[in-house]
Amino acid sequence: MDKWQEIFDTISKNKLRTFLTGFSVAWGIFMLIILLGSGTGLQNGAENQFRIAAVNSIFITGGATSMPYNGMPVGRRIELENEDYALLRASYPQIEWMSSRFFIRGSINISYKNKFGDFEVRSVHPEHYLIENAIIHEGRFINQTDLEEYKKVAVIGTAVQESIFGDEDPMGKYIKVNGIAFLVVGIFEDEEGGYENRMVYLPITTAQRAFNGKGKIRQILLTHNSSSVEQSVMLTANLRNYLARRHNYDPSDLRAIRISNNLEDYKRFSDLMGNIRLFIWIIGIGTIIAGIVGVSNIMMIVVKERTKEIGIRKALGATPYNIVGLIMLESIFITSIAGYIGLVLGVGLLELVGGAIPRTEFFENPEVNLAVAISATMLLVTAGAIAGLFPASKAASIPPVVALRDE
Amino acid sequence: MIKLNAINKSYSIGKNSLHVLKGVNLDIKDGEFVSIMGSSGSGKSTLLNILGILDEYDSGEYYLGGTLIKNLNQSKAAEYRNRFIGFVFQSFNLLSFKNAVENVALPLYYQGIKRKERNRIAMEYLDRVGLTDWAHHMPSELSGGQKQRVAIARALITNPKIILADEPTGALDSVTSQEVMQLFKQVHAKGMTLIVVTHENEIANMTERIIRIKDGVIDTPSEKTNMLTGTEA
Ligand SMILES: Nc1ncnc2c1ncn2[C@@H]1O[C@H](COP(=O)(O)OP(=O)(O)OP(=O)(O)O)[C@@H](O)[C@H]1O
Ligand SMILES: [Mg+2]
Numbered sequence: 001m002d003k004w005q006e007i008f009d010t011i012s013k014n015k016l017r018t019f020l021t022g023f024s025v026a027w028g029i030f031m032l033i034i035l036l037g038s039g040t041g042l043q044n045g046a047e048n049q050f051r052i053a054a055v056n057s058i059f060i061t062g063g064a065t066s067m068p069y070n071g072m073p074v075g076r077r078i079e080l081e082n083e084d085y086a087l088l089r090a091s092y093p094q095i096e097w098m099s100s101r102f103f104i105r106g107s108i109n110i111s112y113k114n115k116f117g118d119f120e121v122r123s124v125h126p127e128h129y130l131i132e133n134a135i136i137h138e139g140r141f142i143n144q145t146d147l148e149e150y151k152k153v154a155v156i157g158t159a160v161q162e163s164i165f166g167d168e169d170p171m172g173k174y175i176k177v178n179g180i181a182f183l184v185v186g187i188f189e190d191e192e193g194g195y196e197n198r199m200v201y202l203p204i205t206t207a208q209r210a211f212n213g214k215g216k217i218r219q220i221l222l223t224h225n226s227s228s229v230e231q232s233v234m235l236t237a238n239l240r241n242y243l244a245r246r247h248n249y250d251p252s253d254l255r256a257i258r259i260s261n262n263l264e265d266y267k268r269f270s271d272l273m274g275n276i277r278l279f280i281w282i283i284g285i286g287t288i289i290a291g292i293v294g295v296s297n298i299m300m301i302v303v304k305e306r307t308k309e310i311g312i313r314k315a316l317g318a319t320p321y322n323i324v325g326l327i328m329l330e331s332i333f334i335t336s337i338a339g340y341i342g343l344v345l346g347v348g349l350l351e352l353v354g355g356a357i358p359r360t361e362f363f364e365n366p367e368v369n370l371a372v373a374i375s376a377t378m379l380l381v382t383a384g385a386i387a388g389l390f391p392a393s394k395a396a397s398i399p400p401v402v403a404l405r406d407e
Numbered sequence: 408m409i410k411l412n413a414i415n416k417s418y419s420i421g422k423n424s425l426h427v428l429k430g431v432n433l434d435i436k437d438g439e440f441v442s443i444m445g446s447s448g449s450g451k452s453t454l455l456n457i458l459g460i461l462d463e464y465d466s467g468e469y470y471l472g473g474t475l476i477k478n479l480n481q482s483k484a485a486e487y488r489n490r491f492i493g494f495v496f497q498s499f500n501l502l503s504f505k506n507a508v509e510n511v512a513l514p515l516y517y518q519g520i521k522r523k524e525r526n527r528i529a530m531e532y533l534d535r536v537g538l539t540d541w542a543h544h545m546p547s548e549l550s551g552g553q554k555q556r557v558a559i560a561r562a563l564i565t566n567p568k569i570i571l572a573d574e575p576t577g578a579l580d581s582v583t584s585q586e587v588m589q590l591f592k593q594v595h596a597k598g599m600t601l602i603v604v605t606h607e608n609e610i611a612n613m614t615e616r617i618i619r620i621k622d623g624v625i626d627t628p629s630e631k632t633n634m635l636t637g638t639e640a
Contacts, residue, residue, distance in 0.1 A: 013504035317489020317517040
């Protein structure tokens with residue numbers, strides 16, 4: 001107790017020295033927190049981008065064979081059919097959401113009254129909008145009843161709305177697709193924007209019947225609930241074998257039916273994350289080393305500056321143990337308090353910034369792992385103490401005559 | 408109180424060695440008030456530092472109050488300095504960031520005495536040197552004489568066996584020097600043993616005995632018959 005009193009006294013009466021020692025520690029911790037937080041912000045941003053662009057999705061598209069199989073020639077067209085959709089759905093419980101895509105052959109003309117434009121038409125299943133992350137602005141998307149009852153309904157993108165309806169409300173109006181009238185039941189906007197918003201969605205059953213589809217489909221897209229890359233790769237392989245058997249082609253023929261998943265995106269993403277983490281670690285370790293060097297330097301100077309004081313204290317009866325204790329406790333006390341201040345300020349600033357800046361694609365929700373921050377602070381405090389131990393014990397063993405001579 | 412037998416002390420400066428004390432024999436009795444004189448560089452401070460256990464000697468024997476002071480470990484040396492010896496330096500050696508009471512109380516801190524108690528005792532000693540009103544001033548706010556009185560209070564507070572003063576008036580004008588010497592006389596009157604290094608005859612003459620150091624040994628001691636008590640009467 002009395003020891004601490006003596007230390008408080010010395011600290012509070014040597015304000016500049018206390019400030020300098022404390023400042024370097026507080027600054028080091030503060031910078032470390034800001035760095036770690038910014039790193040996490042970058043990481044969160046990247047994670048979010050990945051979430052939008054590349055869910056666990058697989059695209060299956062019809063193609064043509066590139067290898068002979070069972071005596072059949074190369075270049076045979078392989079088309080997906082409604083039955084493929086039904087079979088895959090029934091056979092693979094990992095599939096989360098699934099939709100076919102059917103495209104109208106030839107040129108497409110979409111008009112309302114006397115206005116018309118060149119838009120894309122996709123004929124799909126209801127779950128399509130869950131896969132594409134479309135946001136319904138008004139009305140609804142294609143539903144199961146539309147499919148079952150072959151309803152002539154359409155869901156249009158915001159770009160379509162602007163271009164052929166202008167200020168008029170499209171809901172409940174009829175648009176003509178290659179001369180056939182479809183009732184507008186919904187308006188959507190896609191998160192990806194641009195091209196995706198120039199889209200008109202129709203129920204796949206209606207479209208196949210109206211535009212001579214004959215049960216053929218162009219694409220199947222699906223999302224699955226595999227959590228690991230390995231599971232995702234395995235699912236892709238299973239699908240390939242299954243389709244190869246059904247459509248009679250070599251399972252190693254990647255062109256007959258193309259199956260693409262987001263593995264490459266995932267790889268790019270995980271590389272990016274790895275780099276960000278490495279960056280954070282390098283900077284973080286650099287900051288801690290700089291802090292340790294700073295604290296050691298200050299401790300060295302502090303002890304040198306106090307040689308005379310140490311001499312006086314020894315002449316009055318201080319043992320070497322007393323001297324080392326005084327310097328060490330002082331150093332630990334100052335660096336702990338300063339470290340704590342740096343910690344609080346850093347976390348506070350992150351909170352403030354995290355709340356104030358708008359979310360962007362690259363930076364989101366900066367935060368810091370408190371356990372890491374506290375460990376870093378303790379590391380710095382310990383390093384400061386060890387750094388102080390050498391000069392302190394050296395100073396404590398200087399003969400009092402020598403110490404007293406110091407000016 | 409103090410007995411020195413053939414004390415030798417050399418300093419090594421590079422390859423050369425400077426033999427400063429060449430077999431010093433000295434006896435100082437309990438309650439004596441002595442001064443040490445000698446030309447500059449004769450080894451007065453060296454001798455005093457050995458007496459104060461601030462420095463070690465090369466050979467010989469040093470008894471302080473019957474205890475042999477030789478090859479002490481640092482903790483033991485610290486304890487003896489704290490319990491047996493009070494120092495007064497030419498340059499005061501007060502801690503600049505502590506006020507007068509705190510400076511005076513510091514030796515008691517190293518005896519493990521509680522803050523309140525130490526400060527109470529320190530106030531008593533400050534009163535004895537006439538500085539009650541200055542107790543809470545910092546050293547920078549005190550005159551040289553006041554600083555030296557604070558240092559004397561600090562030297563006295565542990566009630567040591569001896570007071571060692573190395574040119575205590577060296578930085579003071581003659582009036583203030585007199586004040587300091589009067590204080591020493593009062594302390595001596597209470598039975599304390601005092602050793603004062605000085606090169607001023609005036610100061611030396613106020614002590615009971617002058618020890619002269621020359622060529623590394625004690626010059627024929629010249630007894631002064633109780634001049635102190637004589638002038639005080
Ligand atoms: N640490 C040291 N290293 C080397 N030589 C020293 C050391 N301390 C003192 N000396 C030398 O020893 C001799 C005696 O020094 P000391 O300080 O004891 O003299 P002094 O009698 O106190 O002189 P002054 O009256 O000037 O204070 C001097 O020649 C001095 O230069
Ligand atoms: Mg001297």
